[in-house]
Amino acid sequence: MTYDESDIALSLEEVAALSRAALSRLGLAPAHVEAVTATVVAGERDGCASHGIYRLLVCADTLKSGKVARDAEPVVDDRAGGVVRVDARGGYAQLSFQRGLPLLVEKARRNGIAALAINDCVHFAALWPEIEAVTAEGLVALAFTPSHAWVAPAGGTRPLLGTNPVAFGWPRPGEHPFVFDFATSAVARGEIELHRRAGEPIPAGWGIDAEGRPTTDAAAALDGAMLTFGGHKGSALSVMVELIAGPLIGDLTSAESLALDAGAKASPIGGELVIAIDPAGFLGGEAAQHIARAEKLFDAIVGQGARLPSQRRFEARKRSLSEGVRVPRKLYDDVRALVD
């Protein structure tokens, strides 16, 4: 996205205050306001515009549509073995993740591996904040969630799959973790929505129009179908997300979520799966020395002039923490209108 001189400069405290004010005004219960605000601030702070302040506009549509339970109290279910389920009871996923995390970590340490299923949640967030919460405990992390059926399977032309992110984290002693977190579509839908708001074309390969023709028109791609990244490879990964964070945990596919939405334009409803792995489960007392060997791999990648995923994000974070962020004026005005 391009930014111009009319952008508004905000400190991260101002972003948080704006988010709290908007969500409270929309009637969201205080515990959810705090949990959702943390991810909105994280998105803006880390330079992920598609999942920062912009999401407050989608929260407004979702809350006004009645598709999210404003004061849902998540229920944690301590299942046998390494399994944890949290029933979000129709609320936003963030608070459920917070409530389920301690047991996920405890079970991963006890069993070597543990899985947290969040059910019946409304999900609109990037996954890296949750991945980082798990890697901060010295655990390897994976996370998945379906969304709404907006993406055509490779070889098809009609929307069926979600934008279905896949995220992974690896703890690194004394360093930021190695984290990647991306949609299995060529790009997150939020990014195309931001292009439409800015009146900018999208790159070829992101979407097709309603007639199945390649398009660089953001609105036409949103009305038609998004494309997977890497053709059949992203398509298969996307189906995996549908399965393991849908039927496997007793929750919705992206097509089922969109059908339930019934045109309300609310955020997706369904499940999320988070897996935590304790290296000590495989390696006992030798875990640390093997984890340290991963550093050679990271050094070799960087040594070729390539960058690690999330490096840009961590640099953006460092900058934002001292300098704050810049938000397009129109977006700022639209979000302010939720408060004023």
Ligand SMILES: NC(=O)C1=CN([C@@H]2O[C@H](COP(=O)(O)OP(=O)(O)OC[C@H]3O[C@@H](n4cnc5c(N)ncnc54)[C@H](OP(=O)(O)O)[C@@H]3O)[C@@H](O)[C@H]2O)C=CC1
């Ligand atoms: N809740 C939901 O249903 C959904 C959420 N999302 C979220 O949207 C966000 C954005 O997704 P998406 O549009 O696919 O993101 P990107 O295509 O921007 O890719 C994101 C990942 O790839 C890394 N990356 C990008 N460029 C490079 C590079 N040149 N070298 C190495 N690594 C690179 C990024 O690191 P860096 O950040 O440092 O650039 C990041 O880890 C994600 O956080 C995702 O969770 C997406 C779909 C649905």
Ligand SMILES: O=C(O)C1=NCCCC1
């Ligand atoms: O940008 C996306 O793609 C999504 N983000 C939040 C939830 C819906 C899909």
